Amino acid sequence: MCGIVGYIGDKQAAPILLDGLSKLEYRGYDSAGIAVFDGSRIIMEKVMGRLKVLDELTEGGKTMPGISGIGHTRWATHGSPSDTNAHPHFNKEHSIVVVHNGIIENYSKLKKKLERKGYEFVSETDTEVLVHLLTEYYDGNPVAAIEKVMRRVEGSYALGIMFKDHPHHIYAARKDSPLIVGQSSMGNLIASDVPAILKYTRSVYYMENEEIVCLSKENIRFYNIDGEALVKEPVTIDWDIDAAEKGGYEHFMLKEIYEQPKAVRDTISPRLKNGEVVIEELGMTDEEIRHTRKIIIIACGSAYHAGVTGKYILEGMARIPVEVDLASEFRYRNPIYEEGTLAIIISQSGETADSLAALREARNHGVRVLGIVNVVGSSIAREADNVMYTWAGPEISVATTKAYSAQLAALYLLAMKFAKVRETITQEEFAELQKDLEKIPEQIEQLLGMKEKIQRFANRYLAADHMFFIGRGIDYAISLEGSLKLKEISYIHSEAYAAGELKHGTISLVEEGTLVVALATQEKVYSKTISNIVEVKTRGAFVMAVTNEGHEEIEKTADYVIYIPKTNAYFANSLAIIPLQLFAYYVSLGRGLDVDKPRNLAKSVTVE
16 A cells, blocks of 8 residues: 655665655555665655655755665555654664555564563554564574564565665565566666656566565565575566656546546457457366356455446356455355356456455465456466456556456456357347447547536536435446545545435435436336436435436436447446546546545555
8 A cells, every 4th residue: 555666776866766656656645755875874754744745855855865765655554644653664773774565464462572672662653563573683684684574474565674784785575565676777676566667667577475685786686585596587567658647637537537448449459359359368268168157256446346347247148147246355254166166356456455365265265266457467467367457557546447447348358258158149249249349449538528518517516415326237336436436536425326225225315405326328227217316306316317328308307417329238337437437536626636646545455
């Protein structure tokens, strides 16, 4: 959830650290800090608040000389945001300094033992345990001390460490929290994610669990937890550096909303060949697909909402039973594993802690796992049996848009592939599905042209206290994501309900002026949804409806209507979500909020 950067080389470190942290601020932004070796000692500056406060304090890093250092931008877990709780953390002698992403689960027990030995704690963080443990075990050999600490702590961590006695090196270690190593002609770097170092290098190493790395300006040396040297091969990142910049847009979220046609097209196009869906990375023969008895889709947040849509389309199209689980629930519900089960783990970052743990749980029970992820080389991508990448490019805004749309596209392709192989659709139906699928990017562009209309409507509801999103079937799945988009960036209380459940309690909350967003794209239940709209209208609700072109009669019932282009009912989510994303964006903007960095949230949820 936090962001880590480290650098050692020929250039002044502090400006590089600040620049790298600016690309990671989506991972945490309640405090920030950097530590640099200035030639004789380790100096540190850290402050509560956004990174710009630290940038101004250090004059862009100019006031902190030195060619090696580590930095951190924080999303608080242990200890409220404050200067003291901000990273990095020193030991008493200021001879060892640490930055940490993750959670040390047994920190309380370790802290008590260290206190009995005379160690004094000045912060409320679990991270401070690490720096004191390093001090306890350090005998002049940094790698040996790090190994001992790794054996003692429980939980997740990505660590950046500096030792005053070893000024020409920085160290890092990883377990269940992402960390990469970059190699460049100007020196070497560590970071939580690729955008932080893309400006300086495209050659990166992905660290595996329980690995340690020692960086000098010329060399990179990897070790396992037993201190044995490892040989690793670098990976070349082919992202366009502009993909991680705003490119003239006011916010990353708006830029990424507008990048959705490309994200969907890039995810679909390579897998549609000669009238067939070709998913080479699926790694399953037709026989294995035919003998798949059940699919479990596991995810968190928006990825879970994509999974709910996946359930409807896989069951409807391929006639295969599908369960959808929140990863945090799947881990602890003692699920029933049976032969012929395929688990699909969906995650933008590929580092989501609960989803990664669910993956391992499934594999431990012999279940085949397919990862649908956006980040190449991420933990889920490496640990799944097979991985299907969504080619959305870097997504910086905390509220996902283009990655969600690319996940939907991947699920459409999977459903079509399974349906074709299992012969649950005809060749004519398959051809029509392919035709409609290929139209989606162009149709999204058409909907993006409605932004001014949606902005005008959004401005009417800037002061709303709560809203409801309703729908049936796939429309319910769309409602879940539309509601989440609104609440996470506007801070307006919003709930999504299966429309048929309104009368079972929820409708008691509808009163004069309540905004209800009704999704009505599914023809089979269209008339039922109209009845639900009437139900809330008679209680005083103001209704915004999203429906298909050709349903103008809905204007007699709803107060405001947004029409989406005609498409196959299975693909409606990809179109209907666009106006809901724009609505959430303009409500947040109108309320004067930080669209890209909503309070209490971080982009990559790498802790439980």
